[in-house]
Amino acid sequence: MNDQCVSRPPGLRAWLGLLATLGPVLLVAMDGSVLFLAMPKVTEALSPSADQALWILDVYGFAVGSLLVAFGGIGDRYGRLRLLMIGVAVFGVASAGAALAPGPELLIAFRALMGVAGATLLPSALAVLSELFTDRRRRARAIGIFAAAFAAGFAIGPFVGGQLLSRFWWGSVFLINLPVVLLFLVLAPFLLREVRTVRAGRVDALSVLLSAAGLLLTIYAIKHAAAEGPTAATAAAGVAGVVGLGWFARRQRRLEHPLIDFSLFHDRVFTVAIITGLLPLAAWSATAYLAGVHLQSVQGLPVLDAALLTIPGAAVLTVTCVVTPALVGRIGRRAALITCHFCVAAGLLLLLPLSADASAGTGWYIASTIVAGLGYGVSFSVVADTAVSAVPPERAGSAAALAETGNEIGNALGIALLGSLATLLFRLQGPDLADTLNETLRIPGLAPEAIGDAKAAFVTGLHVVAATAGALHIALGVLALRWIPKSSPGTGDAGEEHLVEATGGESGGVR
Structure with missing residues (x-):
């Protein structure tokens, strides 16, 4: 951020620039969840192994999360807009490659490349945004819109994927990125300006x-x-x-x-905030994927019907993300963080009544997404602000970057760790005919008993994952209750100014 800039009201160019920037942000978020309902179709077309299927889902999140901080420093040194343009172009090329991948290996490779490109977009987009809005309050409002767009993108990803798959082949979930990429590359040179900062040291x-x-x-x-x-x-x-x-x-x-200042974790409020950024995303990604498979492969719903069932939860999450800042002004961040974890835990436990019976379960699924969506929305809104306000102003940039990195790594870890737990349970309890439920159900002439055993084993894995994630959220809610004092640097309003400065001047987070 250029500290020398004179504060001035944003004009039409600034708001159009914000609108243009939101396109790539939506894509990065949406591609973290768009495959949750699409995986049965991908599995049917490419026949990946069990571990390949998990890599297809989570290599994107790992690439984004592991490179966010590094690309923040690179953008500071060589130019944010330049890095943003390169990242968007590479994201488009990788999306086209993923859509046309003939096998799981290439799909994994292109998903990884999409993640590398995605890691360039978030910190660079925030810094460019800060150049457009030099007034502190309007900049905070623009960053709030940015954060809400990211949350909405992740929330609507499964619905968008389901809608596309009901009409087109599985590669369409990646090709939809191309129009947004092309529009941004055309408009960005006219609406956005280059941003560089003097940053000590090198990556x-x-x-x-x-x-x-x-x-x-x-x-x-x-x-x-x-x-x-x-x-x-x-x-x-x-x-x-x-x-x-x-x-x-x-x-x-x-x-x-x-890259990561581990001394920040000496502060308990900061530690709780970072874990709050990681754990809900881990729970969401794992249970959303497994529940999507349950809706289609256990209950036998068409992908379009499964996609429609995600709307109530996505709507609640998005609205909660928007209204939480005002709510926090009344109840404080401490109460918001504690409420977040208990809401997510309650929502996850509502998945436990799901069974292998194809005639029941949609009501429990919708209730689960609505209740958990309240917690997820609060998490999106308060984590970065709480983390930043818990540390001294000169360390706000590192805190914001860690908050964003924790979110992305949490998304990937949910599929990797909790998804692997479900895979292990299916392998141990299933009919031992294939590594996954979808692979088992595609075996010709499968006996009804084997089908029932396979579905029951999958549901057991879903139950264990939901219960494990729910228990972790309850534990973290209790930890927040004990560790965060009723009056602390992380529970007041002091962090707003720091967050604005951090996201403008360094590789800050969006949530």
């Missing part, structure tokens, strides 16, 4: 490599062991991943300008 390439490789190797080991059982190669990958993450954490403590 540590070894830290980026260690964090990305450590995450991917560790998750690969977990997913491969869950799908096919433990092997020597799996164990070696897991050990290498853990060592890489340990090396990364140790290196950050020695660097003058680390």
